[in-house]
Amino acid sequence: QVQLLQSGAEVKEPGASVMVSCKTSGYIFTKYSVTWVRQAPGQGLEWMGYISTYNNNANYAQQFQGRVTMTTDASTSTAYMYLSSLRSDDTAVYYCAREGSRFDKWGQGTLVSVTS
Amino acid sequence: DIQMTQSPSSLSASVGDRVTITCQASQDISFYLNWYQQKPGKAPELLIYDASKLEMGVPSRFSGSGSGTRFTFTISSLQPEDVATYYCQQYENLPRTFGPGTKLDIK
Numbered sequence: 001q002v003q004l005l006q007s008g009a010e011v012k013e014p015g016a017s018v019m020v021s022c023k024t025s026g027y028i029f030t031k032y033s034v035t036w037v038r039q040a041p042g043q044g045l046e047w048m049g050y051i052s053t054y055n056n057n058a059n060y061a062q063q064f065q066g067r068v069t070m071t072t073d074a075s076t077s078t079a080y081m082y083l084s085s086l087r088s089d090d091t092a093v094y095y096c097a098r099e100g101s102r103f104d105k106w107g108q109g110t111l112v113s114v115t116s
Numbered sequence: 117d118i119q120m121t122q123s124p125s126s127l128s129a130s131v132g133d134r135v136t137i138t139c140q141a142s143q144d145i146s147f148y149l150n151w152y153q154q155k156p157g158k159a160p161e162l163l164i165y166d167a168s169k170l171e172m173g174v175p176s177r178f179s180g181s182g183s184g185t186r187f188t189f190t191i192s193s194l195q196p197e198d199v200a201t202y203y204c205q206q207y208e209n210l211p212r213t214f215g216p217g218t219k220l221d222i223k
Contacts (some may be wrong), residue, residue, distance in 0.1 A: 035212070037160075045152075045160065045203055047212040061211045095159055101207055102150045104171065106159040 002026040004096055004107035011113045017084040020110045022096035029077040030054050035099040036070060036081045038092040039109075046092075050099055051079065086114045118142050118206050122215035128223045135191040137218045139182075139204035147183045148208035154217075155200045163202075164189065196222055 007021040022034060035050040049060035051070040058070045069082040079096055094110045097103035119142035129135050139149065151164040162171045164180035167187055177192045191198055199222055204215040 044217045045154075045205075045214040047214065050212075059210055097160075101148075102162055102165040103152070103160070103205075104162045104165075106161070109159050 002098065002105045004098060004105055006094075006096060006107040006110045009111040009113070011115065012086050013116055014087055014114055016086050016114075017082065018086060018112050019080055019082045020094050020096075020112070022079040022081070022107050024077045024079070024098070027098070029072075029074055031100075033099040034070070034072065034079040035097045035103055036068075037095045037097060037103070039095070040089070040092040043092075048081070048094075053079070083112075086112075088114050090114050117211055118145060118209055118213050120204055120206055120213050120215040122202075122204060122218050124218060125216065126219040126221075128221050129194050130223045131194055131196060133194045135194050135198075135220065137189040137202055137204075137220075139187040139189065139215050141185045141187075141206055141208075144184050145206045145208035148206055149180075149182070149187050150205045150207065151178075151180055151189045152203045152205065153198075153200045154203065160203065194220075194222070 003025045005023045010018050030053045033050045033052050036048040038046050051058040053072050071080045091114045096107040098105040121140045123138050147167040149167045152160040154160040163174050163178050168180045179190045181188050201217045201219045203217050
């Protein structure tokens with residue numbers, strides 16, 4: 001069955017960087033893009049961007065431009081999201097999702113806490 | 117960017133009730149709209165795609181309709197396990213955008 005398994009929770013200081021991984025299984029990795037969505041505590045869903053696993057082209061939401069990088073490793077069917085210059089308001093649960101016009105399978109989420 | 121709004125922001129209904137949530141887009145998005153359910157502490161789950169198509173394995177009491185700028189999500193007979201927050205999301209254009217969510221609980 002299709003699964004997306006994310007890396008574990010992270011605690012970071014302001015100004016640091018974080019990388020979240022999303023290991024996929026159960027389908028052909030290069031047939032679907034991977035989208036990243038985050039959710040701050042008690043808030044709604046915020047789209048961060050997506051990456052094509054076919055050609056590694058990425059598109060980022062404007063508010064993350066310059067701070068986020070999304071990559072993939074097709075040899076391990078894994079997607080990565082790297083966020084730099086962390087601030088306290090980056091504290092959130094970060095989700096990866098498989099995208100083929102709709103986000104039909106999601107990872108379990110990774111809590112990133114930014115605190116001094 | 118396409119802005120998505122939802123109404124109501126929260127509602128309380130009784131088991132067996134028919135529940136309707138409305139989603140409005142700031143511009144024409146044709147049928148490029150999905151609906152997700154998120155239970156507390158869990159990842160969102162896809163319920164409806166392309167405005168009205170039921171995702172495989174989703175109970176038939178869930179349905180969606182609409183096109184253009186106005187969309188409706190309906191639960192025909194509310195069940196206790198439907199307590200959740202529901203989000204609409206457009207994919208007509210980048211960036212993908214979500215509605216603010218509708219929190220549903222049982223009266």
